[in-house]
Amino acid sequence: xxxxxxxxxxxxxxxxxxxxxxxxxxxxxxxxxxxxxxxxxxxxxxxxxxxxxxxxxxxxxxxxxxxxxxxxxxxxxxxxxxxxxxxxxxxxxxxxxxxxxxxxxxxxxxxxxxxxxxxxxxxxxxxxxxxxxxxxxxxxxxxxxxxxxxxxxxxxxxxxxxxxxxxxxxxxxxxxxxxxxxxxxxxxxxxxxxxxxxxxxxxxxxxxxxxxxxxxxxxxxxxxxxxxxxxxxxxxxxxxxxxxxxxxxxxxxxxxxxxxxxxxxxxxxxxxxxxxxxxxxxxxxxxxxxxxxxxxxxxxxxxxxx
Amino acid sequence: xxxxxxxxxxxxxxxxxxxxxxxxxxxxxxxxxxxxxxxxxxxxxxxxxxxxxxxxxxxxxxxxxxxxxxxxxxxxxxxxxxxxxxxxxxxxxxxxxxxxxxxxxxxxxxxxxxxxxxxxxxxxxxxxxxxxxxxxxxxxxxxxxxxxxxxxxxxxxxxxxxxxxxxxxxxxxxxxxxxxxxxxxxxxxxxxxxxxxxxxxxxxxxxxxxxxxxxxxxxxxxxxxxxxxxxxxxxxxxxxxxxxxxxxxxxxxxxxxxxxxxxxxxxxxxxxxxxxxxxxxxxxxxxxxxxxxxxxxxxxxxxxxxxxxxxxxxxxxxxxxxxxxxxxxxxxxxxxxxxxxxxxxxxxxxxxxxxxxxxxxxxxxxxxxxxxxxxxxxxxxxxxxxxxxxxxxxxxxxxxxxxxxxxxxxxxxxxxxxxxxxxxxxxxxxxxxxxxxxxxxxxxxxxxxxxxxxxxxxxxxxxxxxxxxxxxxxx
Numbered sequence: 001x002x003x004x005x006x007x008x009x010x011x012x013x014x015x016x017x018x019x020x021x022x023x024x025x026x027x028x029x030x031x032x033x034x035x036x037x038x039x040x041x042x043x044x045x046x047x048x049x050x051x052x053x054x055x056x057x058x059x060x061x062x063x064x065x066x067x068x069x070x071x072x073x074x075x076x077x078x079x080x081x082x083x084x085x086x087x088x089x090x091x092x093x094x095x096x097x098x099x100x101x102x103x104x105x106x107x108x109x110x111x112x113x114x115x116x117x118x119x120x121x122x123x124x125x126x127x128x129x130x131x132x133x134x135x136x137x138x139x140x141x142x143x144x145x146x147x148x149x150x151x152x153x154x155x156x157x158x159x160x161x162x163x164x165x166x167x168x169x170x171x172x173x174x175x176x177x178x179x180x181x182x183x184x185x186x187x188x189x190x191x192x193x194x195x196x197x198x199x200x201x202x203x204x205x206x207x208x209x210x211x212x213x214x215x216x217x218x219x220x221x222x223x224x225x226x227x228x229x230x231x232x233x234x235x236x237x238x239x240x241x242x243x244x245x246x247x248x249x250x251x252x253x254x255x256x257x258x259x260x261x262x263x264x265x266x267x268x269x270x271x272x273x274x275x276x277x278x279x280x281x282x283x284x285x286x287x288x289x290x291x292x293x294x295x296x297x298x299x300x301x302x303x304x305x306x
Numbered sequence: 307x308x309x310x311x312x313x314x315x316x317x318x319x320x321x322x323x324x325x326x327x328x329x330x331x332x333x334x335x336x337x338x339x340x341x342x343x344x345x346x347x348x349x350x351x352x353x354x355x356x357x358x359x360x361x362x363x364x365x366x367x368x369x370x371x372x373x374x375x376x377x378x379x380x381x382x383x384x385x386x387x388x389x390x391x392x393x394x395x396x397x398x399x400x401x402x403x404x405x406x407x408x409x410x411x412x413x414x415x416x417x418x419x420x421x422x423x424x425x426x427x428x429x430x431x432x433x434x435x436x437x438x439x440x441x442x443x444x445x446x447x448x449x450x451x452x453x454x455x456x457x458x459x460x461x462x463x464x465x466x467x468x469x470x471x472x473x474x475x476x477x478x479x480x481x482x483x484x485x486x487x488x489x490x491x492x493x494x495x496x497x498x499x500x501x502x503x504x505x506x507x508x509x510x511x512x513x514x515x516x517x518x519x520x521x522x523x524x525x526x527x528x529x530x531x532x533x534x535x536x537x538x539x540x541x542x543x544x545x546x547x548x549x550x551x552x553x554x555x556x557x558x559x560x561x562x563x564x565x566x567x568x569x570x571x572x573x574x575x576x577x578x579x580x581x582x583x584x585x586x587x588x589x590x591x592x593x594x595x596x597x598x599x600x601x602x603x604x605x606x607x608x609x610x611x612x613x614x615x616x617x618x619x620x621x622x623x624x625x626x627x628x629x630x631x632x633x634x635x636x637x638x639x640x641x642x643x644x645x646x647x648x649x650x651x652x653x654x655x656x657x658x659x660x661x662x663x664x665x666x667x668x669x670x671x672x673x674x675x676x677x678x679x680x681x682x683x684x685x686x687x688x689x690x691x692x693x694x695x696x697x698x699x700x701x702x703x704x705x706x707x708x709x710x711x712x713x714x715x716x717x718x719x720x721x722x723x724x725x726x727x728x729x730x731x732x733x734x735x736x737x738x739x740x741x742x743x744x745x746x747x748x749x750x751x752x753x754x755x756x757x758x759x760x761x762x763x764x765x766x767x768x769x770x771x772x773x774x775x776x777x778x779x780x781x
Contacts, residue, residue, distance in 0.1 A: 054426050054427065054429060054430035075750075075753075136601070140602055141598065141599055141602070158596065158598055158599075159598065160597070160598030160601055161596040161597055161598025161599060162598070163597075163756070163760065166598070244601075245601060246601065248597045248598075248601065248753075248756070249596065249597030249598060249756050250597065250753050250756035250757055250760060250762075251753055262749075265423050265426055265427065266419075266422075266423060266745055266746075266749075267743065267745055267746040268426060268446075268742070268743065
C-alpha cells in the first residue's frame, strides 16, 4: 500500500511539475512546427542540391547548379529587384501609418476602442483572397478608382496594364493592413510615463518637439520590433501578386514568393525553387542582421547602458 | 487548483486511451485484418469476410480492381472548364449515381491553370483522381495514366459506336488507348457580326489572312473604340503562335515541335517575328487588350467579346455554343471564322483534334469502375443530351446524330465549322501534343510580347528568345 502511495505521489509530482505542464500546453505548437516547418525546411535544403520535381520519383544530385543558375535567370533577377522595391516602399509607409493612427488614438475618448478595432479589421481580412479580388476590381480599367478619377475630370489610369504602375496598388494594399503594427505601437505608447510629457510641457516644449524627443526615443525598441517583423513579412508577400496580377505585366509584380511558387508548382522545378527559398533566407538574414547592428545607433534603451 | 484539474484530466484521458487501445486490440484485428487479406487474395476465406465487409466501410475490401456488383465504390473525378461545364457535369454525375446506387462520385472542378497546379501536387503524392481530364499536354502525366486497352478488350468500355479514327485521336503511336476523347475540337475565331458591319469591315472569309485580321481589328478599334480582338490567353500559344509556323511553307513542312516531340519542328526563329510584331502592334494601338485588361478575363464567359467590348476572340470551338447563347440573349449575333492564314492559298495549319479526354488514373483503386463511368459518359445518349457537346463534338456516332438532330443555332454553327475545317488539306502525320515544361515557355513568350509592347526588345529578339526557350525543353 505504502509503495503504491509513493508511486502515485511520484506520478502526480511528475504531472504537476512546471515543465510537464509547459510542454503539454506547448505541444500543439511544437507538433505543428516540427511537421509543417522544421521537416519541410530540412528537406528543402536537401532538395535545393537536386533536380527534384514533383511527380518524378527519382532525383539526382546536381551540386550548386541550382544556385549558380539563379544568377543567369532574368526573371529571378527582376523579381529580386521588384521585391526589394516593394519592401523598401511598403514597410516604412506601413509603419508610419501605424504609428500615426496609434498616436492619434491615444487620446482619452470613449470611442478609442471602437476606432482601434475598426482600423484593425483590414489586418484581419487582409491576407485573404477575397480582399485581393476586391482590390483587383477597385483598380481595374473600369473600376471604382478610375470611375472617381473620370468624374473629377482626370485621366483614368491603367493600373495593371503598365509595368511601372502595377506594383503600387499592391503596395497600397499592404500599407492598408497596418492594424497589427498599430496595436503594438498603441501598447508601446501607453508604456511611456506621463511624467516625461508633463516635465516637457513645463519646460515649454511644443507638440512636435515632445513627439520627436520623447515619444520616438521611448518607442524605438517597439519600432525595431515592428520593422523587423514587417520586413520579413513583406519579403514573403504572395497573395496580392498571385491573385491580382499573377506577376504581370511583363513580370512587373513578380514578387519573390510568387516566383518560387511558379517554379515549384507551375513549371515543376522543385529543386530550383528550394534553392531560391534558401537564397531568400540568406538575403533576409543579412537584412535582419543589418537592422539589428544599426539599431544600437537609434534604439534608445531606458537602461542607459549603451 | 488548475494543476490538480490538469492532472485529473490528463490521467483520465490516458486511462481512456489505454482502455481504448485494449478494446481495439481485442476487436480490431478481426475487422481489419481479413479485409486486408481479401485485398491481396480475393479467392480465399470468402465465407468469413462477407460479414466483415459489411462491418468495415468502403475501405480496403474493395481494393480489388473489379469491385463486385453492389459494393459501395467512391470515385474521385475532376475537370477544368467554365461554369456551364461545371453545372452540366455535376448534373450527369448525379444521374450516374442514381443509375448506379453503389457508386459515389466525389467531384472537383477548377479553371485551367489551377487544375494543373492541383494535378501536379496529386501526382507528387500518388493520389491522382480516379477519373481525370487531360488535353494535348498529357505526355507530362503519362506515368499516371492507366491505358484503357484491357477495358476495351473485356467490353467494360463500349467502343462499338465509336469509329476507329476517333479512337485513334487519343492513342499514342504504339496504339495504347490513353483515354477516351470528350469530343472533336478545333480552334477558330468567334466574332460579332454587327460590330464588323458597324465599322464597315468585310466579314472574314474562309481563307482570310493575318493581314486581313490585323486590319479588321485596327479598323474596328478606330471606329467603335472597342477592342478589335480580345485577349490572347495562354491557349493562343497553340492556336495562334504554333499554328502560324505550321502555315508556312508546304503543307506539313513546318510545325512548332517535331512529330516525335523531341525537338523543334522548324529551324528559323525569325519565322515567328511577323506574328509577334502583329500582336504587339495590336496591343500598342489599343486594338487588343494589354496585360492588365487581359487579367480581367477569367474564363470564356466573361471574355471581352461576350461583354461586348471586343469584336473577335479566340475560341476552341466547343466553347462557341455557350458564348453564342449568352450573346443571343442580348440580341447580338456571333459567328465563327477560320484561323487566319499566312498566305491566302497556303496551308490552314489547323487540324481537328481531341478537345480533351477522360483518363483512368494509375492511382485509382477502382480502375474498372472508373472506366465504366467514362464509357457511359461518352456513349450514353441520355447523358450527352445534358452535356450537349459542350466539351466538343461527341465521338460516338449515335450520340452525335442525336445531338445534331436537336442542335441549337450556336451548335449548328459549330458543326458546320468543324465540317468546313475537315475539308482543309492536312499533313499525313501531325503532332498536337505539348512537351513537358511548355508552361514556362508560354509564360516567357507572353512576357516577351509585353516587352516588345514596352519597347524593351524588338520583335526579332522576342522571336529568338522564344525559340531558344522552346529548344531548351529538349536539352
